[in-house]
Amino acid sequence: MQALNITMNSKLYVGNLASNITEADLQQVFSRVGAVTQVHLVLDPATQQSRGHAFVTMATAELAAAALSELHCRSLGGRYITVTEARPPQEAKGRMSEGFALGATSAFNPGSQSEKPRQRSPRSSHPRDRRR
Numbered sequence: 001m002q003a004l005n006i007t008m009n010s011k012l013y014v015g016n017l018a019s020n021i022t023e024a025d026l027q028q029v030f031s032r033v034g035a036v037t038q039v040h041l042v043l044d045p046a047t048q049q050s051r052g053h054a055f056v057t058m059a060t061a062e063l064a065a066a067a068l069s070e071l072h073c074r075s076l077g078g079r080y081i082t083v084t085e086a087r088p089p090q091e092a093k094g095r096m097s098e099g100f101a102l103g104a105t106s107a108f109n110p111g112s113q114s115e116k117p118r119q120r121s122p123r124s125s126h127p128r129d130r131r132r
Contacts, residue, residue: 008061010037011086012068015053017041018077023054025077030056033070034063055086 014026023039030036038057041050058064064085072083 008065009085010059010061010064011055011057012064013053013082013084013086014056015082015084016079017050017052017054017081018079019050019052021050021054021077026054026056029071029076030058030067033058033067035059 012030021041023041026039026041027036030039035058036056037059039054040056041054042052043049044051056067058067068083068085071081073080074083075081
């Protein structure tokens with residue numbers, strides 16, 4: 001049987017952050033585990049306040065694994081933080097143009113009936129409609 005070769009990313013996702021946590025705070029906490037190469041606290045573009053999550057990049061994948069195991073569910077700023085391996089960014093979903101053929105003509109015409117009109121069956125199965 002072959003052993004699985006699983007590699008971990010050195011970038012970590014940190015969630016459930018209190019609004020008063022700064023990049024410097026995260027740098028200090030994660031540097032206790034090992035060398036931190038980058039900290040990015042995600043801010044709301046309109047208010048410049050924290051959105052409650054950040055990305056921390058450790059120097060190596062081994063340090064990232066150590067930080068994940070040591071800091072996941074640790075109390076920071078009055079909250080228990082979530083530390084997981086960061087996933088690659090995905091394309092934004094939910095745009096209005098998705099699912100619509102812009103510029104194409106639609107086969108739907110509300111004024112025409114493409115199906116035959118439904119006919120009522122000669123006998124109804126409902127007891128009130130039966131005649132005695």
